[in-house]
Amino acid sequence: SMLSRQPLYLHTSPEYAMKRLLAAGWPDIYQLTRVFRDGECGANHQPEFTMLEWYRHEADLQRIVEDTCKLIETLLDGTASARERALAPRRQSTYDDALRLATGSDSDASLQALRALCGDGFSASLTDDRDAMLDFLFDTHAARSFSPDSLTVITDYPASQAALAVIDTATNRALRFEIYLGSLELANGFVELRDAAEQRARFESDLERRETAGKQCPPLDEAFLSALSAGLPACAGVAVGFDRLVMLADGSRSLSDVLSFAHQPTS
Numbered sequence: 001s002m003l004s005r006q007p008l009y010l011h012t013s014p015e016y017a018m019k020r021l022l023a024a025g026w027p028d029i030y031q032l033t034r035v036f037r038d039g040e041c042g043a044n045h046q047p048e049f050t051m052l053e054w055y056r057h058e059a060d061l062q063r064i065v066e067d068t069c070k071l072i073e074t075l076l077d078g079t080a081s082a083r084e085r086a087l088a089p090r091r092q093s094t095y096d097d098a099l100r101l102a103t104g105s106d107s108d109a110s111l112q113a114l115r116a117l118c119g120d121g122f123s124a125s126l127t128d129d130r131d132a133m134l135d136f137l138f139d140t141h142a143a144r145s146f147s148p149d150s151l152t153v154i155t156d157y158p159a160s161q162a163a164l165a166v167i168d169t170a171t172n173r174a175l176r177f178e179i180y181l182g183s184l185e186l187a188n189g190f191v192e193l194r195d196a197a198e199q200r201a202r203f204e205s206d207l208e209r210r211e212t213a214g215k216q217c218p219p220l221d222e223a224f225l226s227a228l229s230a231g232l233p234a235c236a237g238v239a240v241g242f243d244r245l246v247m248l249a250d251g252s253r254s255l256s257d258v259l260s261f262a263h264q265p266t267s
Helices: 015-023 061-076 095-103 111-121 130-145 196-212 222-231 242-250
Strands: 029-036 048-057 088-094 150-158 173-181 184-191 235-241
Touching: 015 029, 015 048, 015 222, 015 235, 048 061, 048 242, 061 088, 061 150, 061 173, 061 184, 061 235, 061 242, 088 095, 095 130, 095 150, 111 130, 184 242, 196 222, 235 242
Parallel strands: 088 150
Antiparallel strands: 029 048, 048 235, 150 173, 173 184, 184 235
């Protein structure tokens, strides 16, 4: 059949389909579904996992942050999580403040300064990639300094890391947030971008980077871009790693402890 000749892809997120529903007039929606990401595999990563994703009409960034924190706090309340004691009051910081506190530099630092901070432990092939260096520094320095007993909310990401979020033109920062418990990321959310032309430009830029890196380049999701053109209502959304919450609630140290059939990394 014609279908069998076309490459097919497992989804990394239900985001595009859910936004198509919102553009078609659906109210606030959520989904608990399986998603697939062929990247790391280890204690905190699996190539197939469960994601909880939802969208709320007319919500601003702080509203969706509150939604997400309350859900996580409720689910972990009274479980074996967070060293078997109640979560301390959550903390909130901008991306730059967290990075500056941990490294002395923020996301506007020169490439030379970022290279020096990354040091020899960072791949030499990526020393011209600002976002790769920022990701490395944030994961290895900022996130590791977060309180192990409270949720940490990080907001105001660099514009280059906006993904599908609105960029605040006054600050050139993305209306995006992530929520951590200790250094473990639990949620990633946005005030959703509604500009189809801007979204297409971001997709094309991402494909160019993938091609340069020798990665596979799937086709643009034209149905999603068409839905944005038709009109996505003002909304905010978030994705929560559900298996990680189960792992924390269980007091386990690895996702494989709470999955029936975990993928085992090859050595």
